[in-house]
Amino acid sequence: MPIHExxxxxxxxxxxxxxLTLEGVDxxxxxxxxxxxxxxxxxxERMEQxxxxxxxxxxxxxxWQCGSCTNSCTVNAINPDFNPxxxxxxxxxxxxxxxxxxxxxxxxxxxxxxxxxxxPRDVNPEGVMKATAHWLELKGYTKPSPAAEFDAEFxxxxxxxGRIEEGRVLRNxxxxxxxxLNQPWLVALVQGLxxxxxxxxxxxxxxxxxxxxxxxxxxxxxxxxEEYVRERRAADRRALALAPEETxx
Amino acid sequence: MTESYRRVAYYPGCALEGTGHAYDxxxxxxxKALGLELVELDNWNCCGAMEVKNVDPKLQTYLSARNLAxxxxxxxxxxMAPCNGCYHNLKKAEYDLANDPGSTAVNERLSAKAGHAAYxxxxxxxxxxxxxxxxxxxxxxxxxxxKNSLAGLRIANYYGCMYTRPRHIFPEKDKGTGSxxxxxxxxxxxxxxxxxxxxxxxxxxxxxCGGAHTLSDSDTSTKLVLNLLTTAEAxxxxxxxxxxxxxxxxxxxxxxxAEKVLGKxxxxxxxxxxxxxxMALGLSRRRVGVxxxxxxxxxxxxxxxxx
Numbered sequence: 417m418p419i420h421e422x423x424x425x426x427x428x429x430x431x432x433x434x435x436l437t438l439e440g441v442d443x444x445x446x447x448x449x450x451x452x453x454x455x456x457x458x459x460x461e462r463m464e465q466x467x468x469x470x471x472x473x474x475x476x477x478x479x480w481q482c483g484s485c486t487n488s489c490t491v492n493a494i495n496p497d498f499n500p501x502x503x504x505x506x507x508x509x510x511x512x513x514x515x516x517x518x519x520x521x522x523x524x525x526x527x528x529x530x531x532x533x534x535x536p537r538d539v540n541p542e543g544v545m546k547a548t549a550h551w552l553e554l555k556g557y558t559k560p561s562p563a564a565e566f567d568a569e570f571x572x573x574x575x576x577x578g579r580i581e582e583g584r585v586l587r588n589x590x591x592x593x594x595x596x597l598n599q600p601w602l603v604a605l606v607q608g609l610x611x612x613x614x615x616x617x618x619x620x621x622x623x624x625x626x627x628x629x630x631x632x633x634x635x636x637x638x639x640x641x642e643e644y645v646r647e648r649r650a651a652d653r654r655a656l657a658l659a660p661e662e663t664x665x
Numbered sequence: 666m667t668e669s670y671r672r673v674a675y676y677p678g679c680a681l682e683g684t685g686h687a688y689d690x691x692x693x694x695x696x697k698a699l700g701l702e703l704v705e706l707d708n709w710n711c712c713g714a715m716e717v718k719n720v721d722p723k724l725q726t727y728l729s730a731r732n733l734a735x736x737x738x739x740x741x742x743x744x745m746a747p748c749n750g751c752y753h754n755l756k757k758a759e760y761d762l763a764n765d766p767g768s769t770a771v772n773e774r775l776s777a778k779a780g781h782a783a784y785x786x787x788x789x790x791x792x793x794x795x796x797x798x799x800x801x802x803x804x805x806x807x808x809x810x811x812k813n814s815l816a817g818l819r820i821a822n823y824y825g826c827m828y829t830r831p832r833h834i835f836p837e838k839d840k841g842t843g844s845x846x847x848x849x850x851x852x853x854x855x856x857x858x859x860x861x862x863x864x865x866x867x868x869x870x871x872x873x874c875g876g877a878h879t880l881s882d883s884d885t886s887t888k889l890v891l892n893l894l895t896t897a898e899a900x901x902x903x904x905x906x907x908x909x910x911x912x913x914x915x916x917x918x919x920x921x922x923a924e925k926v927l928g929k930x931x932x933x934x935x936x937x938x939x940x941x942x943x944m945a946l947g948l949s950r951r952r953v954g955v956x957x958x959x960x961x962x963x964x965x966x967x968x969x970x971x972x
Contacts, residue, residue, distance in 0.1 A: 526875050527877045571719075580714075
């Protein structure tokens with residue numbers, strides 16, 4: 417039987433004796449490999465409660481560690497360190513320092529919902545991943561990830577106008593994350609489009625970029641949503657015992 | 666045949682006005698060719714796609730509920746969304762409003778602020794473009810209308826994530842014969858097979874293309890898409906049929922990116938299922954917007970005398 421989640425066994429925790437005889441049995445080399453015992457004391461007892469308070473994290477307490485999420489995970493298949501089951505385990509035990517070893521990849525969840533489909537306990541692991549990435553950011557352990565920047569750009573446009581314009585999302589996202597627009601693959605894409613597209617369609621795209629599409633009679637919705645978002649952000653900070661955000665001038 | 670789907674409210678969504686314009690164009694053209702009527706939702710808003718839920722899922726519920734309220738006000742009991750993201754979010758809102766009092770409270774509060782009646786669950790049914798054609802015209806209806814058979818065209822049908830997951834927001838699926846399967850969806854296979862195509866066995870039909878992070882984590886998306894493309898080719902497909910603008914654009918973009926960045930070239934073409942159906946119904950390539958695709962299928966279509 418293969419060792420499941422072998423990626424969790426860290427090289428530095430393994431001990432192997434080149435020459436060792438135990439009770440008359442030669443266990444030299446690989447036969448004597450074992451994982452060093454360790455003692456953990458620095459638990460963060462509030463971690464599960466804090467992540468459960470953020471949007472998406474509500475179901476974390478229901479997890480019974482079956483591993484269906486990791487087993488079905490799209491990202492785990494290309495990076496074994498991306499391990500939702502293990503992270504839920506760490507969060508529920510309060511093993512913060514262990515979780516922080518993986519802090520820079522949690523945001524990479526692609527929201528394919530395979531985990532949520534497979535989960536027998538309605539944990540909504542996809543939401544838990546988002547809540548965990550959010551928690552890491554709010555606590556200052558990570559900078560806003562590229563995905564968080566994209567979400568922010570996209571959501572700001574929706575909240576302001578009720579609609580998005582894809583070109584604007586792309587341009588502003590690249591500006592926010594300090595990326596150049598003239599990347600070879602993007603240039604190749606645009607060249608391919610321009611070569612084949614009829615002029616009328618190109619004009620229509622240009623028009624959409626100038627005259628931003630927007631929903632009519634949106635101001636009430638906008639005010640309501642922005643007020644709700646402010647309340648939500650304040651509640652998130654309270655749940656994590658963080659000082660209230662400075663209000664922008 | 667479901668008569669009530671013959672005239673439905675139409676929610677195109679933002680992508681179908683931008684990168685997915687060919688999907689909008691071909692959906693409308695196919696509807697017209699089949700005698701089905703679409704009435705666009707008046708003053709619709711963005712569904713929040715995959716992004717707004719990360720601020721708060723309840724905001725996404727409101728955004729979709731506003732669109733459902735518009736459909737109800739226009740007198741419709743069914744709204745059709747061809748985009749998987751829009752379709753998924755409308756379904757999710759319907760589920761949350763029926764089951765989560767917290768979501769209902771936020772919807773009522775924001776609807777009041779916005780100055781419209783709050784949508785209540787159960788008033789408007791959401792369907793996908795696949796349901797729309799499958800339930801009104803069906804395979805038998807398509808067979809008699811095909812003018813230009815897709816015979817000999819080997820297609821891998823790709824459904825992506827949002828059409829089937831998570832299962833609980835699609836109560837009408839997994840109900841046995843005639844219903845859609847969430848583990849192994851087949852509506853697109855059924856329709857394209859009826860139009861003459863040879864649908865290959867494609868094990869990745871509900872795998873993920875990384876669409877949510879197509880720009881923010883391009884390397885992951887390129888890996889996922891390259892896997893979809895090479896597997897389709899290994900299964901013998903010449904074309905990947907899509908039913909979601911995010912998947913479609915992701916496949917096209919990362920096919921180019923895989924070639925430019927990883928040096929991995931694939932030649933399988935990517936077409937919306939509505940483009941393929943439209944050409945089978947005798948519509949021209951231009952009419953179904955093939956020229957708007959990044960994936961240039963013209964040589965293949967000419968060789969097969971399609972469109």
